[in-house]
Amino acid sequence: MKDRVFDVFARKERGEPLSHIGYVDAVDAELAKVYAWRTYDEQNWFEMCIVPRTEILPVNRDDGPFASGGGGPGQAE
């Protein structure tokens, strides 16, 4: 099984917008959730979500950081 890139989004307080805080490499979503929580634990997050990078669809340009559809890690940084 090959690792996929999962982007990590979180908010500190209820009502705050979700922010992109980083990414993890994982073979599946189950492991990605644990990795994300463990890797980005510097805040007491109200909410954290992950999204497979391949599921993020670029809208206005095809050379943006998410446009490659899950390519190299860190492209969204």
Add this chain to the structure above:
Amino acid sequence: MSLPQDTPVRALRRRVLALADTKRLLGIRYSDWLLGAPSIEDGIACSGMAQDEWGHARLLYALFKEWDEDPVAVEQDREPGRYANAPALDDPLDDWPDVVAVMYAVDGALSVALEAMGEGRFEVATSRIPKMLGEERYHRDLASAWLRRLSGGAEEGASRLRRAVERVLPTTLAWLAPEDGAHEALVAAGFDAPSVDLEARWVERIGEGLDRLELGMPPRPGEWDPERGRGPGEPDSEAVERARGDRNRMLFVE
């Protein structure tokens, strides 16, 4: 001292020590895998789990004050033969399937034991246990994810994991659910769950993994040390030196 008058202190002490020593040793074994885990993310997870276990161990050793015993002496002055940890942690974990087996079975047994104590009459402990169990949730998630991955992957990984889990089951069962007078005294006084209940909860918790690995619950090992509430053996001396913090204390100036 705030314990009820009918507290079986000797049995309660044995149980708390078994939990605290297991958490301390588990933290050491996890910490050995900060580097060398299958991915950086797994190493970070091991680091977090090691810190969780050491934090919990510190809280559990502090409970010794409840019967007027110095926690520092308990943490720093015991020989390996007096450690009451789950025997599966006596030796370093050789490969990642060993780590997954311990994360799944031993870490899981710790949670079951804490849950049971948290439902009992040891009030100082019951106030601390929910936070510990909350932090342990991610240990369980990581263990389950890795168990599924290894058991459903290449035969080499699956058979190594099967052997590793098979190895830790008997001694961990005996450690989690003692069948002796001390444990019965704890149960009778309302401080812990009956042995049969602890075993059932553990089997329910790890049952999916046992099914995947086509393993049943093996019989308990024959030998038993009633003083420590575990089978024979002891942790390796290097781990105990780390657990006690021997090298750090050499730096202190009186």
